[in-house]
Amino acid sequence: MDKTKVAIVGLGTVGSGVARLLLDHGDRTARHAGRTLWLEKAVVRDLSRARGCDLPQGVLTDDLTTVLDDPEIKVVAQLIGGLEPARSIMLQLLEAGKDVVTANKALLADHGPELFDRARALGRCIAFEAAVAGGVPIITNVSQCFSANQIQSVQGILNGTSNFIASQMDQHGWSYDQALKAAQELGFAEADPSMDVDGTDAAQKLAILAHLAFGARVHWSEIPRVGIDTLDAKDLQFASKLGFRIKLIAHARLVAEGLELCVAPTLVRKGQPLAEVQANYNAITVVGDAVGDVFFHGQGAGQMPTASAVVADMIDVAVGREQITFQTLELWSQRESRVRIRAVDDLPGRYYMRFRVVDEPGVMAKITNILGQEQLSIASIIQHETAPEDVSQTVQLVIMTHEASEGAARKAVERIMQLPIVHGPSVRLRVMQDRLASR
Amino acid sequence: MDKTKVAIVGLGTVGSGVARLLLDHGDRTARHAGRTLWLEKAVVRDLSRARGCDLPQGVLTDDLTTVLDDPEIKVVAQLIGGLEPARSIMLQLLEAGKDVVTANKALLADHGPELFDRARALGRCIAFEAAVAGGVPIITNVSQCFSANQIQSVQGILNGTSNFIASQMDQHGWSYDQALKAAQELGFAEADPSMDVDGTDAAQKLAILAHLAFGARVHWSEIPRVGIDTLDAKDLQFASKLGFRIKLIAHARLVAEGLELCVAPTLVRKGQPLAEVQANYNAITVVGDAVGDVFFHGQGAGQMPTASAVVADMIDVAVGREQITFQTLELWSQRESRVRIRAVDDLPGRYYMRFRVVDEPGVMAKITNILGQEQLSIASIIQHETAPEDVSQTVQLVIMTHEASEGAARKAVERIMQLPIVHGPSVRLRVMQDRLASR
Numbered sequence: 001m002d003k004t005k006v007a008i009v010g011l012g013t014v015g016s017g018v019a020r021l022l023l024d025h026g027d028r029t030a031r032h033a034g035r036t037l038w039l040e041k042a043v044v045r046d047l048s049r050a051r052g053c054d055l056p057q058g059v060l061t062d063d064l065t066t067v068l069d070d071p072e073i074k075v076v077a078q079l080i081g082g083l084e085p086a087r088s089i090m091l092q093l094l095e096a097g098k099d100v101v102t103a104n105k106a107l108l109a110d111h112g113p114e115l116f117d118r119a120r121a122l123g124r125c126i127a128f129e130a131a132v133a134g135g136v137p138i139i140t141n142v143s144q145c146f147s148a149n150q151i152q153s154v155q156g157i158l159n160g161t162s163n164f165i166a167s168q169m170d171q172h173g174w175s176y177d178q179a180l181k182a183a184q185e186l187g188f189a190e191a192d193p194s195m196d197v198d199g200t201d202a203a204q205k206l207a208i209l210a211h212l213a214f215g216a217r218v219h220w221s222e223i224p225r226v227g228i229d230t231l232d233a234k235d236l237q238f239a240s241k242l243g244f245r246i247k248l249i250a251h252a253r254l255v256a257e258g259l260e261l262c263v264a265p266t267l268v269r270k271g272q273p274l275a276e277v278q279a280n281y282n283a284i285t286v287v288g289d290a291v292g293d294v295f296f297h298g299q300g301a302g303q304m305p306t307a308s309a310v311v312a313d314m315i316d317v318a319v320g321r322e323q324i325t326f327q328t329l330e331l332w333s334q335r336e337s338r339v340r341i342r343a344v345d346d347l348p349g350r351y352y353m354r355f356r357v358v359d360e361p362g363v364m365a366k367i368t369n370i371l372g373q374e375q376l377s378i379a380s381i382i383q384h385e386t387a388p389e390d391v392s393q394t395v396q397l398v399i400m401t402h403e404a405s406e407g408a409a410r411k412a413v414e415r416i417m418q419l420p421i422v423h424g425p426s427v428r429l430r431v432m433q434d435r436l437a438s439r
Numbered sequence: 440m441d442k443t444k445v446a447i448v449g450l451g452t453v454g455s456g457v458a459r460l461l462l463d464h465g466d467r468t469a470r471h472a473g474r475t476l477w478l479e480k481a482v483v484r485d486l487s488r489a490r491g492c493d494l495p496q497g498v499l500t501d502d503l504t505t506v507l508d509d510p511e512i513k514v515v516a517q518l519i520g521g522l523e524p525a526r527s528i529m530l531q532l533l534e535a536g537k538d539v540v541t542a543n544k545a546l547l548a549d550h551g552p553e554l555f556d557r558a559r560a561l562g563r564c565i566a567f568e569a570a571v572a573g574g575v576p577i578i579t580n581v582s583q584c585f586s587a588n589q590i591q592s593v594q595g596i597l598n599g600t601s602n603f604i605a606s607q608m609d610q611h612g613w614s615y616d617q618a619l620k621a622a623q624e625l626g627f628a629e630a631d632p633s634m635d636v637d638g639t640d641a642a643q644k645l646a647i648l649a650h651l652a653f654g655a656r657v658h659w660s661e662i663p664r665v666g667i668d669t670l671d672a673k674d675l676q677f678a679s680k681l682g683f684r685i686k687l688i689a690h691a692r693l694v695a696e697g698l699e700l701c702v703a704p705t706l707v708r709k710g711q712p713l714a715e716v717q718a719n720y721n722a723i724t725v726v727g728d729a730v731g732d733v734f735f736h737g738q739g740a741g742q743m744p745t746a747s748a749v750v751a752d753m754i755d756v757a758v759g760r761e762q763i764t765f766q767t768l769e770l771w772s773q774r775e776s777r778v779r780i781r782a783v784d785d786l787p788g789r790y791y792m793r794f795r796v797v798d799e800p801g802v803m804a805k806i807t808n809i810l811g812q813e814q815l816s817i818a819s820i821i822q823h824e825t826a827p828e829d830v831s832q833t834v835q836l837v838i839m840t841h842e843a844s845e846g847a848a849r850k851a852v853e854r855i856m857q858l859p860i861v862h863g864p865s866v867r868l869r870v871m872q873d874r875l876a877s878r
Contacts (some may be wrong), residue, residue: 017729021587025589028586028588028589032582034767034769064674092688122479129584136733137580137584140579140580141580143581144751144755144760145576145748146576147470147745147750148460148468148749148750150464180595271715273712273715290460290743290744290746290747290749290750291574291737292574292741293738294575294736295734296734297734297735298731298734299731299732302731302732304728304731308585308588309584310729311586311587311729311876312584312585312586312587316583319763321583321760321764324758324759325760328471328472328758329585426613
C-alpha cells in the first residue's frame with residue numbers, strides 16, 4: 001500500500017492523541033485514505049519531557065529542520081498553541097511545501113489572512129476542522145455540506161469551559177467562583193481560564209464561522225462580547241423560574257441591515273436544543289434558507305475528540321480533498337467582505353433586566369417611565385419579595401422586555417441605574433428568540 | 440467564469456427544488472465550486488405536466504438521449520423514485536460518462552452493489568447524501584469527518600413520517616389511525632404510507648449507514664424491523680408515566696460479538712436528545728471511539744432540505760471532491776464484510792412488556808415465573824387499575840425488564856400469551872440504554 005509521510009509539530013495533549021490514532025489505528029487511515037499515513041517525525045521543544053504516547057525509534061526530535069528538509073513529508077499537523085512561535089513555524093512549513101493541519105483557533109483568528117494568503121500563493125492548504133468545536137465537524141458542514149444555502153444564522157455554544165461552569169451554577173445553585181473551582185478540579189478549566197470565561201475564545205471561533213458562513217471579513221476583537229465571568233447565580237434562578245436557562249451563546253445572524261455578531265450570556269427557553277446542552281459539550285444550530293435548521297452537538301474539546309478532527313483533516317489533505325476545498329473557499333482572502341457588520345447598538349433582541357430597588361411606592365413608575373421613553377416595551381415584570389432576614393429594605397425586580405435594540409436597552413439600564421432608588425449593580429442579559437432566524 | 444454543464448432527470452418535488460437552487464442561486468454554486476453549474480437539461484417523462492419551477496427555453500425535454508449524447512454534461516442529478524426505470528437510467532448515465540447524484544435510497548439499498556461496481560469500473564462516481572436523512576449531512580459526516588474513528592454505534596430517527604405520527608400520538612393521545620390521518624392531511628405522509636410506517640424506509644437507510652460506518656455488507660431486508668403501524672396509544676401513555684417516549688429507532692451497534700442491527704419502536708428516556716425529536720424531524724447519534732458522541736438533528740425530507748443535499752453533492756462532484764471520496768470509500772464493493780451481523784435473537788436489550796390479565800390472585804406469580812425461567816430479570820412492574828366503566832375484569836400489567844436477549848424476551852412473551860389468564864394482544868418494545876454504546 002502507498003504511504004504518505006506525515007509529521008506532528010507539538011506533542012502536547014492533542015498531539016499525543018493524534019500520534020496514537022496514527023500509530024495504533026493505521027488501518028482506519030489506510031481504509032479512508034487508500035494509503036498509510038506514516039508518522040515520520042514528531043517535533044517537540046524539550047526532548048526530556050514525558051509524553052502521553054510511545055513513539056517508534058527515531059520519530060521524536062527537537063529539530064524542526066528534519067521535517068522542513070524532508071520533501072517526502074507532505075502533511076504536517078501543527079499543534080502548538082498561542083501565536084508565536086506557532087505563526088512562524090506555520091509559515092516555515094508552508095514555505096517548505098507542506099500542507100498544514102491545525103487546531104489553533106487563536107492563531108487563525110489573529111493571523112488567518114496572512115497565513116491563508118501565503119498558503120494560496122504557495123499552492124498549499126491549511127485545514128482547521130479542530131479549531132472550532134473540536135469533535136463537532138462544523139467547519140466541513142458549513143463550508144461543504146451547506147454550500148447550496150444562504151446561511152441565515154449560526155447560534156453556538158462554542159466554549160465548553162463556559163458551558164460547564166454555567167451548567168453547574170444552574171444545577172447546583174453555585175456561585176461563579178464555586179463552579180469555576182469545580183471545573184478546574186475536573187480539568188474542564190485551565191489555571192488561567194480568562195480567555196474561556198471572558199468570551200474571547202468563543203468570539204475567535206465565531207469570527208472563523210462568520211468568515212465561512214457569511215463571507216464576513218471580521219476580526220474577533222470587533223465582535224461585542226460578554227463572558228460568563230460576570231454571571232450571578234441569582235439570575236440563573238430567576239431565569240429558571242421564567243422558563244429559561246442561561247448559556248454563553250455565540251450569535252451570528254444575517255438580516256437585511258447586515259450581519260449581527262455577538263457573544264453573550266443569553267436566556268434560552270428550556271426545551272430548546274441549545275438550552276439543554278450540558279457539561280462541557282458544544283452545540284451549534286445552523287439555519288440555511290434551503291436546508292432549514294440543523295443542530296449539532298458533541299465534545300468541543302478534549303484530547304481524542306480534537307485528535308479525531310485533526311486526523312480526519314490529515315486524511316482529507318492526503319487524498320487531495322482538502323486542497324480542492326481550500327481553493328474554492330476563498331477564506332480570509334483579500335476580497336472585500338460580502339456583508340456589512342451591524343453596529344452593536346443596532347442589534348435587536350429581547351432583554352432580561354434585574355434591578356435591586358428600594359421597596360417603596362412610586363418605584364415601579366420611575367423605572368417603567370424610563371423604559372417607555374427608550375422605546376422598550378415590557379413583556380413581564382416580577383418583583384421578588386424580600387426574604388424576612390434581609391434588612392436592606394430592597395427588592396429584586398426582574399423585567400423581560402419585548403424586542404428592542406441593544407442601544408436602547410443599554411441606555412435604559414444606564415439611566416435606571418442612576419435613579420437613587422436603585423441600589424447595587426444591575427443586570428442586563430439577552431434573550432434568544434424561540435424561532436431565531438427561522439424562515 | 441468556467442461552467443460545468445449539469446442535468447436533472449426527474450422533475451418532481453425534489454427535482455424542482457434542485458432546478459430552483461441552480462437557476463435562482465447560481466452565485467452560491469459559483470462561489471463554492473469556483474465555476475457555474477449550468478442547468479443544460481431537465482428530463483421528464485410527460486412534458487405536459489405542470490412543474491413547480493420555470494425553466495429557461497430549451498431546458499425541459501422528454502428525451503434522455505439529449506443528456507446521454509452531450510459529452511459536455513458531466514454531472515446528472517438522477518431524481519426518479521422507485522427501482523425501475525431509475526436503475527436502468529442510472530446505468531445508462533454512468534455508461535455515458537456522467538457522474539451521478541441521487542436521493543433514491545431504495546434504489547441504492549437494493550441495487551447498490553451493482554451500481555457502485557459499475558461506476559467504479561467506469562471511473563465514475565455516485566453521490567447520495569440526500570438518500571439518508573435529507574438535509575442532515577450524515578453521509579459526509581460518517582464517511583469523511585469521522586474517518587479517524589472506529590464508529591461504535593449509530594442510533595437514528597430516520598423516518599420523518601413515523602416520527603411525526605408517533606409524536607402526535609404522544610402529544611395528543613391520538614390513536615395511530617388518527618395521527619396517520621393528520622399526517623396525510625399535512626403532507627407528512629403519503630396516500631400509501633406503508634414503506635414509511637412499517638420500518639422499510641428506515642431499514643433501507645440503516646443498511647446504507649451500516650455499509651459506511653461499519654463496512655457491513657447487509658441487505659436492508661436482512662435487518663429485523665418493526666414499524667410504528669402497530670403502536671397503541673396506551674403504550675405511549677404508560678411509557679410517558681415511566682419517564683420515556685416511544686420513537687422509531689434505527690439501531691446499529693458494534694460489539695465484540697458482531698454488529699447489532701434493528702429498526703423498532705423503542706422507549707427512549709425523556710430528556711435524551713433522541714427522545715425530544717419532534718414533528719417530522721430526523722436525528723442521529725453517532726458514537727466514535729475518538730470523537731465520543733455526536734448528535735445531528737434536522738429536516739430529513741421535504742423539497743428544499745433534500746435539494747440542498749443534492750446540490751451540495753453536485754458541487755462536490757463538479758470540483759472533484761466526490762470522486763476522491765468515492766474511490767476511497769469502497770462502498771458496496773465485492774469485498775467481504777468487515778463485520779458479522781448478530782442474529783436477532785442474540786441482540787441484547789431492556790424490554791417494556793404489557794399484558795392484559797385477569798384480575799385475580801396468582802396471576803403475577805404465573806407471569807413472573809415464566810420471566811424467571813427465561814432468565815428475564817424484572818426492573819419494575821406497574822399494574823394499572825381498571826377503569827370503573829371497564830367490565831372486562833382485566834387489568835393492564837406493565838413490566839420493565841433488565842437487560843436480556845431479544846430471543847429470551849420474545850420466547851417469554853410467547854409463553855405468557857398462552858396463559859389462559861392473559862387476554863388480547865400483548866406488547867413487547869425495546870428500551871434504549873441511556874448511555875448506549877458509550878465508552
